[in-house]
Amino acid sequence: MCSSMENALSHWDALRVAAGAAAIILAALHGLAPLTSADRLVEDFAVARLAPATPQHDRIAIIAITEDSLAALPYRSPLDRAMLAGVAVALKEKGAAVIGLDVLFDQPSEPAKDAALREALTAPGPPVVVLAAGSAAQLTERQRQFHSDFLHGLLAGHGHLARDRLDGVVRRQVPWLEGKFSLPATMAAAIGLVPRTLAPSVIDWLRPANDVGAFPVYPAEALPLLPPAWLAGKLVLVGLEVPDADRHRTPLTLGSATMPGVQIQAQILAQMLDGRRSKVLGPAVGALATMLMAAAGAGLVTARLSLVRLASAAVLGALALWAAWAASAAMDGPILSPLGPSVAWLAAMGVALGLARSRERAARDTLMDLFAAHLSVPVAEDIWRHRDQLLAGGRPRPQSLVATVMFSDVENFTSASEELGPERLMDWIETYLEAMTEIITGHGGIVLRFLGDGILAAFGAPLPRGDEAAITADAINAVRAALAMEDVLHRLNRDWAAHGLPEIRIRVGMTTGAMVGGSVGARRHLEYTLMGDSVNTAARLEALAKSIAITPGSPCRILAARTTWDRVQGVVSGRLVGEITVKGKRHPVEVYQILKG
Numbered sequence: 001m002c003s004s005m006e007n008a009l010s011h012w013d014a015l016r017v018a019a020g021a022a023a024i025i026l027a028a029l030h031g032l033a034p035l036t037s038a039d040r041l042v043e044d045f046a047v048a049r050l051a052p053a054t055p056q057h058d059r060i061a062i063i064a065i066t067e068d069s070l071a072a073l074p075y076r077s078p079l080d081r082a083m084l085a086g087v088a089v090a091l092k093e094k095g096a097a098v099i100g101l102d103v104l105f106d107q108p109s110e111p112a113k114d115a116a117l118r119e120a121l122t123a124p125g126p127p128v129v130v131l132a133a134g135s136a137a138q139l140t141e142r143q144r145q146f147h148s149d150f151l152h153g154l155l156a157g158h159g160h161l162a163r164d165r166l167d168g169v170v171r172r173q174v175p176w177l178e179g180k181f182s183l184p185a186t187m188a189a190a191i192g193l194v195p196r197t198l199a200p201s202v203i204d205w206l207r208p209a210n211d212v213g214a215f216p217v218y219p220a221e222a223l224p225l226l227p228p229a230w231l232a233g234k235l236v237l238v239g240l241e242v243p244d245a246d247r248h249r250t251p252l253t254l255g256s257a258t259m260p261g262v263q264i265q266a267q268i269l270a271q272m273l274d275g276r277r278s279k280v281l282g283p284a285v286g287a288l289a290t291m292l293m294a295a296a297g298a299g300l301v302t303a304r305l306s307l308v309r310l311a312s313a314a315v316l317g318a319l320a321l322w323a324a325w326a327a328s329a330a331m332d333g334p335i336l337s338p339l340g341p342s343v344a345w346l347a348a349m350g351v352a353l354g355l356a357r358s359r360e361r362a363a364r365d366t367l368m369d370l371f372a373a374h375l376s377v378p379v380a381e382d383i384w385r386h387r388d389q390l391l392a393g394g395r396p397r398p399q400s401l402v403a404t405v406m407f408s409d410v411e412n413f414t415s416a417s418e419e420l421g422p423e424r425l426m427d428w429i430e431t432y433l434e435a436m437t438e439i440i441t442g443h444g445g446i447v448l449r450f451l452g453d454g455i456l457a458a459f460g461a462p463l464p465r466g467d468e469a470a471i472t473a474d475a476i477n478a479v480r481a482a483l484a485m486e487d488v489l490h491r492l493n494r495d496w497a498a499h500g501l502p503e504i505r506i507r508v509g510m511t512t513g514a515m516v517g518g519s520v521g522a523r524r525h526l527e528y529t530l531m532g533d534s535v536n537t538a539a540r541l542e543a544l545a546k547s548i549a550i551t552p553g554s555p556c557r558i559l560a561a562r563t564t565w566d567r568v569q570g571v572v573s574g575r576l577v578g579e580i581t582v583k584g585k586r587h588p589v590e591v592y593q594i595l596k597g
Contacts, residue, residue: 009356014298017355021348022294026287029340037167042325042337043280044169044251050329051279053209057270061096061234062217062262063087064241065103069220079103081113083220085120087238090223092125095232098190099128100183100269102159102239102246102262105150106133106143114150121154127190132156134178157186161248161264162200169249173268174200184269187235195272202278203264204271205252215266217241235269237262279329281336293321293341297349301356314349318342398518402471403460404478404564405535406445406510407542408436408485410453416502428501429453435488443481444474448528457481458530462517475512475567479560479594482508483572486556486596493555504555509541511561511589537561537582537589544580548593562590573597 029035065079073080084103091099101121108114121128133139133147158180162172175185176198185195206214218226220238239262240246247258271278300313321338329335410416410432417425436455437447445459459481460474485506493503513534520529541559548557565574573595579588 009302009352009359011299011302013355014302014352015295017352018291018294018298018344018348021298021351022287022291022344025294025340025344025347026290029286029290030283033166035339039337039339040164040167040169040171041254042339043335044171044254046325046329046335046337047205047251047280048207048254050326051205051207051335052330052332054206054214055209056212057206057215057266059234059273060215060266060270061231061236062215062241062266063091063220063223063236063238064217064260064262065220065239066241067243070242072221078105078107078109081109081117084238085113085117087220087223088117088120088128089123091231091236091238092123094226094228094230096126096236097233098126098187098235100157100187100235100237100265101128101130102183102237102265104131104133104137104147104159106137106139106147108146118150118154127155129183129186129190130154130156131159131183132180134158134160134180136160155186155190157181157183159183159261159265161261163248167249169251170264171202171251172200173203173271175272182268184265184272187237187269188272191235193272196275202280202282203250203267204276204278205250205267206270207252214270215263235273237266237269239265279333279335281334286336286340289336290340290344294344294348297345297347298352301349301352310349310353314346317345321345398516399464400514401461401464401517402512402514403458403465403517403530403534404471404475404510404512405515405530405538406440406455406457406459406478406482406508407538408455408457408482408506408508409451409542411505411507411546413453416504419502424501428496432492432504435492436485439484439488440481443477443484445478445481448530461530462528471512472567475564476571478510478512479558479564479568479572482510482556482558482594483596486554486558489555505550506556507542507545508556508558509538509543509545510559510564511538511541512564512567513537513561533582533585534561534563537585540580540582541591544591548577551595554596558594560592560594562592565590565592568594 029039069083070076073083084101088099088101121130130151132151133144137144139147158174158177160174160177160182161170162174163170164172173182173184175182175195180186181189181195188195208214216230218230239260241260241262246261248261248264249257250259250264253259297314297317300310305313321342325336325338327333410429416428420428432453433450433455440447440455440457443459445457446461448456448458448461450456457478459478460471465471465474485508489504489506496503511534513532515530515532515534517528517530520527538561541561545557545559548559550557559577560568560574568574574592575595577591577593579590581588
C-alpha cells in the first residue's frame with residue numbers, strides 16, 4: 001500500500017541483526033578455508049598490483065648464486081665452500097657493511113674448502129651472519145651435529161619463513177625464534193638497529209617498479225668485476241636464485257609464481273632498516289570494520305527508504321567500500337580487505353530487511369484481519385501508513401478517540417426468514433449486507449462486525465482524528481451514508497419484489513462522542529471493538545426507532561443523537577423527536593430523525 005519501506009524494525013532490532021551477521025561473517029572468514037583464502041587474496045592483490053611502486057633500495061644488495069654460478073662449480077650440493085669463501089673475501093674487500101649468508105651448512109664438503117670458508121668468515125672485517133637452522137628443520141642427527149659445530153663461534157640468525165598454513169604464502173616475519181634473532185634481525189643488530197618488536201608481524205613489501213627489482217642483484221661469478229662503490233657500506237645478502245631450491249609464494253607473486261628466499265630475507269631486512277610497519281591492517285581492525293558495516297547496513301533499513309533506494313544504497317555502499325580499498329592502496333595508505341565489511345553490509349541489510357518485511361506482513365495480516373474486508377482503499381492505506389501509531393505488540397493498542405458510531409438492523413427479519421428457505425435466505429441477506437457495506441466504506445466508514453442482519457459501523461476509527469473539522473466530516477459522512485442506504489434499499493426492494501422476495505426496512509441509530517477503541521479476544525482471533533457511552537447510546541437509538549412512525553414510502557428510519565445533529569444540521573434535514581433517558585447517563589439525550597432533503 002505504500003511506496004516507502006516502512007517497517008516495525010527498531011534500532012535495537014537492527015543492532016541485534018548487525019551483531020549476529022557480523023559474528024557469522026567473521027566466523028566464516030576465519031573458519032571457512034575458501035573465504036579465508038579469498039580475504040587474504042584481496043589484500044595480496046592490493047599489495048602486488050595497487051600499491052605504488054618503490055625505487056630500488058639503496059642500502060641492500062644481493063649476491064645471487066644462479067644456475068650459471070652452479071654450472072662453473074664441480075658439484076651442486078653441497079655448495080662449493082671455496083666459492084663461498086671467495087664471495088666472503090671479495091665482499092669484505094669491497095667494503096660491505098654486513099654480510100649475510102642465506103645458505104644452510106648442514107653437511108661437510110672437502111675439508112680444505114670447509115676450513116677455507118671458516119677462515120674467510122672469521123677474518124677481520126665487517127660482520128658475517130650465517131643461517132641457523134631451527135628445530136623444525138628436517139635434519140638428521142648427523143647433519144644437525146655438523147651444523148652446530150660449523151656455526152660455533154660465528155654470528156648466526158635463523159632463516160625461518162612463516163608460511164601461511166592455509167595457502168602456503170609467506171606474509172609474516174618472525175624476528176625471534178627459539179632464542180635466536182632472524183637472519184635479517186641479526187644483520188640489522190650488527191649495525192646497531194634493534195627490531196621494534198620481537199613478535200611476528202606482517203611484512204611490508206617493497207613493490208619493484210617494472211622489472212628493475214626491489215634490490216640490486218649481482219651474480220656471484222660477476223662479483224670480482226663489480227666496482228667497490230656498488231657494494232661499499234651496504235648490507236649484502238648471499239643466497240640461491242635457482243628454480244628448484246628455496247623458493248616461496250608471497251603476496252608479490254600472485255598465483256603459482258615463487259620468490260627466492262634470499263629476496264624475502266632482503267624484504268624483511270629493508271623493513272627493519274627503514275622502520276616501516278605493514279600497511280595491511282590487522283584482524284582486529286577488520287573485525288571492527290565488519291561490525292560497523294553490519295551495523296550501518298541493518299541501521300539503514302530503519303531509515304524507511306523505498307525498496308529501490310535501499311537496493312541502490314546496498315550496491316553503492318558495497319562499491320564504495322571496494323573503491324576506498326583500491327584508492328587507499330594506490331595512495332600507499334592502509335590496506336584492509338573489503339570482503340568481510342562489504343559482505344557484512346549486504347548480509348545485515350538483507351537480514352534486517354527480511355525481518356522488517358516479516359514483521360510488516362504480520363502487522364498487515366493483523367490489521368487486514370481486523371479491518372480490510374470492510375473498509376475502503378483510502379482508509380486502508382491511511383491505517384497502514386499509521387500502523388506504528390495503531391499497533392502495539394502485534395495488536396491494536398487501546399486508545400481514546402471521538403467518532404460517529406452507526407447501528408443498523410432489519411425490521412421483521414425473523415418473520416421474513418421463516419418464509420424463505422436457507423439458501424434463498426442467505427442469498428437475500430448477503431445481497432443486502434454487501435450493498436450496505438459498499439455504501440459505508442464508500443463514505444469513509446468501516447464495518448466493525450455483522451450482528452446477524454445488523455451492522456455495526458464507525459466513522460473516524462480506528463485512527464483518532466486530529467481536529468474538530470475531521471470529527472465533523474466523519475459525522476456528515478455517517479448521515480450521508482445512512483441516507484444513501486435508504487436510496488439503495490428502494491432499488492433493492494423493487495428487484496426483490498419482482499422476484500417474490502420480501503422487502504427490507506431498516507432502523508439506523510447513530511451518535512458522535514468519545515469512546516475507546518481496541519482489540520478483544522485471543523491472539524489467534526482478535527476483534528476490533530469500540531466501547532463507551534456513545535456506542536451504547538447509538539444502540540439504544542436504533543432500538544428506539546421502532547417507536548417512530550414510518551415515513552410513507554421510506555424503507556429507513558434514521559435517528560441521531562444531538563452530538564451528531566449539531567455537526568450535520570445545515571447539511572442534511574431533520575426534526576427533533578424528543579429526549580430519551582439512557583441507563584448510566586445522568587442527563588437525557590436529545591434525539592433527531594434524519595430526513596431526506
